[in-house]
Amino acid sequence: MTTPPASDAELLRLDHQVCFSLHAASRAFGGVYREALKELGLTYPQYLVMLVLWEHGPEPVKRIGERLRLDSGTLSPLLKRLEAAGLVHRERSPQDERSVIIRLTGAGEGLRERALPVPRRMLAATGLTVDELRTLRSLLGRVTSALDEG
Template sequence: MTTPPPTTDWLRLDQQICFSLNAASRAFGGVYRVILKDLGLTYPQYLVMLVLWEHGDLPVKKLGEHLRLDSGTLSPLLKRLESAGLVRRERSARDERSVEVRLTEEGVALRERALEVPRRIAAATSFDMDEIRELRARLDELTTALDSAQLDENS
């Protein structure tokens, strides 16, 4: 275990994990913007498509749970994807309060073109697959810990 910096250094920008995560996220955003341009998707739209390709038709609420997005954020994304002809939103026959999101034929076909995206992202990181899996696992642990800390604060 390394010794933490003296408390006088704790407020330095280079000591802030949140800044490092934000900087990495912004850098990823730039790389994704270039790579996804060929697919005609933004990064948030790409995430929606990933969930639908993995799980198939889903209620908006369930889609939001997978993406950690509320319906107010998700609705405009879905509207743009629908305008692009990639998804269709329909009221559920079982529960008319629920809206189902379905891939169109064009949305299903886009999956083939998207298969290159993860390879290009991995190449941009210069990490090997083990390093990527390890980083992903650590970030998932961090997310879980932070979610728990928020729950503890709200209790």
């Protein structure tokens, strides 16, 4: 038996808004990440940049922005702070002077080892199983794709 559709007025309730549930979950994640990343000296956006570089190696700023869905106005100051912290190095591409390549420094590479426990710590904080988390990530990927196409 299926549930009858809710009225428009019922659908307008805050607790029925998927966007608010995602927003609340994102803020809660942010708090847990802030604590987990404190000992690494990283903010959450900096951690995301480091994840891209640990996974893919040197990348143009543009590609990092595409992967993280960040514009250059947000990404550039973030990269400057990572460079000032000695974790990355920025250099002009020899093939295209307009392109800036981001490379990990030795310290940036070394930080990866210290970051290894973070994903498991986050998994534990969610209270979900690995399979539940995979399902959630898959569903969120579908939602994101549909909204991008929409």
